[in-house]
Amino acid sequence: MPSLSPASPLDVPAEPSRTIADRYAAVRARVDAAAIAVGRAPDEVQLLVATKTQDAASVRAVVAAGATLIGENRVQELVAKAPDLADLVADGAVRVHMIGHLQRNKVNQVLATATGVESVDSLALAGALASRCAREGRTLDVMVQVNVSGEESKAGVGPDDASHLSRQVAALEGLRLTGFMTIGANSPDTALVRAGFERLRRIRDEVLASGAPGTGEARELSMGMSGDLEAAIAEGATIVRVGTAVFGARAVAAPVG
Numbered sequence: 001m002p003s004l005s006p007a008s009p010l011d012v013p014a015e016p017s018r019t020i021a022d023r024y025a026a027v028r029a030r031v032d033a034a035a036i037a038v039g040r041a042p043d044e045v046q047l048l049v050a051t052k053t054q055d056a057a058s059v060r061a062v063v064a065a066g067a068t069l070i071g072e073n074r075v076q077e078l079v080a081k082a083p084d085l086a087d088l089v090a091d092g093a094v095r096v097h098m099i100g101h102l103q104r105n106k107v108n109q110v111l112a113t114a115t116g117v118e119s120v121d122s123l124a125l126a127g128a129l130a131s132r133c134a135r136e137g138r139t140l141d142v143m144v145q146v147n148v149s150g151e152e153s154k155a156g157v158g159p160d161d162a163s164h165l166s167r168q169v170a171a172l173e174g175l176r177l178t179g180f181m182t183i184g185a186n187s188p189d190t191a192l193v194r195a196g197f198e199r200l201r202r203i204r205d206e207v208l209a210s211g212a213p214g215t216g217e218a219r220e221l222s223m224g225m226s227g228d229l230e231a232a233i234a235e236g237a238t239i240v241r242v243g244t245a246v247f248g249a250r251a252v253a254a255p256v257g
């Protein structure tokens with residue numbers, strides 16, 4: 001009879017899907033706690049799982065664990081995994097958002113799979129998405145990505161131009177402006193990071209209050225990642241995008257954004 005001492009970490013079987021389920025549940029609990037801590041209802045905050053560099057089996061595991069929204073940031077990866085996820089998308093089990101920089105010549109590939117695009121940062125890109133959607137008689141959910149930190153490595157329209165661009169995007173047939181996305185400042189200074197999230201919230205409030213055509217549903221604030229989701233939720237995030245905290249550190253360096 002083996003002793004009843006607690007299992008050592010080495011006794012834990014290597015079951016990736018189990019680990020993903022446990023981590024997903026832990027992240028969801030962290031999001032819920034962050035919402036409650038600032039007097040918000042947990043169900044106001046959706047958890048988008050950022051699946052870059054993860055294979056389709058891992059994506060399926062996280063959907064089985066309860067994820068209903070995933071994000072890919074590279075068109076190539078989105079397209080590569082699409083066939084293995086098609087059934088989940090078709091039956092509505094999961095929605096797929098494009099969260100990375102998107103070139104105009106790739107919009108057809110993205111539209112074949114994604115149910116939404118969070119990374120609209122120019123009128124030219126919005127126009128390309130809109131004309132294709134209008135031609136197909138469909139409506140695509142889009143968000144305007146804003147570079148609140150001003151860091152050069154980050155995509156997104158500048159905060160001063162965000163309100164204007166958003167109103168232009170909102171007016172396009174074929175698109176439904178659902179909100180705004182940003183990647184927080186890469187800084188240990190939480191006050192600075194939080195100020196960026198506050199900036200996005202103010203932009204959202206301004207656009208919503210404008211009454212401009214098509215802006216009435218632009219409520220979402222997609223902001224906060226593994227390292228800064230509490231600050232984002234405190235500033236009103238309605239979607240947090242989490243990768244590392246669910247899957248562990250990425251083996252291969254992948255660009256954010």
Ligand SMILES: *Cc1c(COP(=O)(O)O)cnc(C)c1O
Pocket residue numbers: 050052073099100183225226227241242243244245255256257
């Ligand atoms: C990878 C990625 C995330 C998630 O980042 P983690 O730090 O792994 O949680 C969020 N947003 C975008 C745009 C990303 O590319």
